[in-house]
Amino acid sequence: MHVGIDDTDSRTGMCTTYLCKLIIDALATRGTVRGLPRLIRLNPNIPYKTRGNGALSFSFEGPRDAAISIISSFLDAYYEHDENTNPGVVVVSDENVSDLGGHYLRALHNVVTIEEANEVADSVDAYVMTRGNGRGLIGALAAVGASVPSPTYELIAYRRPSAMGSQRYVDAESVRDVEMRYSPTIFDSYDWKNKYVAIAPNSPCPVLYGIRGTDPHVLYEAARAIRSEPVEKLQLFLTNQATDAHIVDKRICEAGPYESVHVPCAVSERPHFEHKGHLFFKVEDGSGSLICAAYEPTKEFRNVMARLVPGDRIEVWGGVKDTDYGRTINLEKVRVVELANIVKNEVPACCGTRMRSVGANKGYRCKKCGRRITHEDVSTRSIPRDIDTGYYEVPVIARRHLARPLVLGITL
Numbered sequence: 001m002h003v004g005i006d007d008t009d010s011r012t013g014m015c016t017t018y019l020c021k022l023i024i025d026a027l028a029t030r031g032t033v034r035g036l037p038r039l040i041r042l043n044p045n046i047p048y049k050t051r052g053n054g055a056l057s058f059s060f061e062g063p064r065d066a067a068i069s070i071i072s073s074f075l076d077a078y079y080e081h082d083e084n085t086n087p088g089v090v091v092v093s094d095e096n097v098s099d100l101g102g103h104y105l106r107a108l109h110n111v112v113t114i115e116e117a118n119e120v121a122d123s124v125d126a127y128v129m130t131r132g133n134g135r136g137l138i139g140a141l142a143a144v145g146a147s148v149p150s151p152t153y154e155l156i157a158y159r160r161p162s163a164m165g166s167q168r169y170v171d172a173e174s175v176r177d178v179e180m181r182y183s184p185t186i187f188d189s190y191d192w193k194n195k196y197v198a199i200a201p202n203s204p205c206p207v208l209y210g211i212r213g214t215d216p217h218v219l220y221e222a223a224r225a226i227r228s229e230p231v232e233k234l235q236l237f238l239t240n241q242a243t244d245a246h247i248v249d250k251r252i253c254e255a256g257p258y259e260s261v262h263v264p265c266a267v268s269e270r271p272h273f274e275h276k277g278h279l280f281f282k283v284e285d286g287s288g289s290l291i292c293a294a295y296e297p298t299k300e301f302r303n304v305m306a307r308l309v310p311g312d313r314i315e316v317w318g319g320v321k322d323t324d325y326g327r328t329i330n331l332e333k334v335r336v337v338e339l340a341n342i343v344k345n346e347v348p349a350c351c352g353t354r355m356r357s358v359g360a361n362k363g364y365r366c367k368k369c370g371r372r373i374t375h376e377d378v379s380t381r382s383i384p385r386d387i388d389t390g391y392y393e394v395p396v397i398a399r400r401h402l403a404r405p406l407v408l409g410i411t412l
């Protein structure tokens with residue numbers, strides 16, 4: 001049987017990965033947990049998420065009724081009683097799991113309603129436990145149905161119960177050493193420019209740290225190198241993080257709100273900074289136009305994007321949202337494909353002084369002798385650009401779980 005769990009935590013406590021860990025440890029005494037539990041990230045643009053829109057699943061061989069009773073007692077003992085916490089747990093038999101593949105893709109790329117999730121649960125004959133409004137059912141089913149062809153892994157260390165609520169101790173120096181020694185096998189642990197430790201959460205949840213990487217053995221080695229307060233439990237999860245699984249190739253006219261897209265386009269309006277340091281510019285692709293946003297949290301990425309000019313050919317990756325300004329893509333990555341040639345007129349000289357412009361594209365006239373030079377005869381020079389072609393991404397501090405860091409290569 002396969003078990004899916006979602007939406008048991010809130011901003012003030014718990015973590016669904018921790019509940020999953022407690023459940024699989026308890027179930028291990030009654031049967032076999034097959035393979036690794038899975039941490040599946042879903043649509044990062046949906047409004048209901050607490051943090052990273054993650055849901056959990058695992059596969060278990062053992063007595064079904066006993067498993068259901070253990071799971072439900074752990075759920076009720078640990079889920080957060082919060083108005084925005086709406087747990088969902090499903091138990092699906094092995095032969096019905098493949099029928100959930102379509103639901104996973106919808107939950108990854110679109111917005112799914114609770115009614116739709118209930119229909120899907122019925123169609124696979126799932127045993128369902130929900131609390132609150134039961135929205136967690138959407139993610140629980142999706143986590144069971146997820147197919148992850150090229151997974152990455154996250155090794156999560158949990159705090160001792162007595163430490164929960166107090167300030168975490170994870171030594172930043174040891175995190176920097178791990179990043180230096182194991183990157184890119186281990187990724188997104190430390191943001192060098194912004195001096196940010198990315199493995200430790202800031203919320204009062206049971207997680208001490210989570211190290212992400214492509215090789216489980218290296219993750220365990222790295223965990224041994226992290227200096228921290230005592231670790232109560234360690235659990236390795238298989239994940240779809242850092243795979244760009246949320247991204248779909250689209251034209252601008254097809255890119256709708258809540259989707260994450262990859263669009264080849266051209267810059268059509270010069271980038272400009274607005275209040276609070278957010279950067280915006282417009283792009284078009286012949287089918288429509290879109291506002292690109294690099295918000296303040298994307299830090300130095302904004303300064304690179306500010307160097308684009310109209311005519312630059314680029315590709316953008318990010319989440320689409322309708323804002324007061326219009327349809328906007330929240331940039332995750334950009335490829336600068338071809339830079340526009342910026343030319344400037346060489347102002348001609350006459351009678352020992354610079355000639356005066358007669359008007360835009362109308363040439364120049366000498367103020368002293370009246371000689372004219374037409375626009376066509378004015379010589380021009382190319383202005384060197386301060387940005388190169390290539391790939392650019394938001395820094396680690398602003399990275400979404402699903403976004404594939406450039407150090408891992410681009411998947412198209």
Ligand code: ATP
Nearest residue numbers: 007049050051052053054107111112135136138139
């Ligand atoms: P954390 O990262 O701490 O686990 P979270 O960000 O995963 O928290 P949840 O508490 O799981 O947030 O809340 C997300 C809620 O949104 C869940 O109820 C989940 O079922 C639901 N959900 C997930 N994907 C979609 C989707 N595509 N459409 C509608 N609802 C969704």
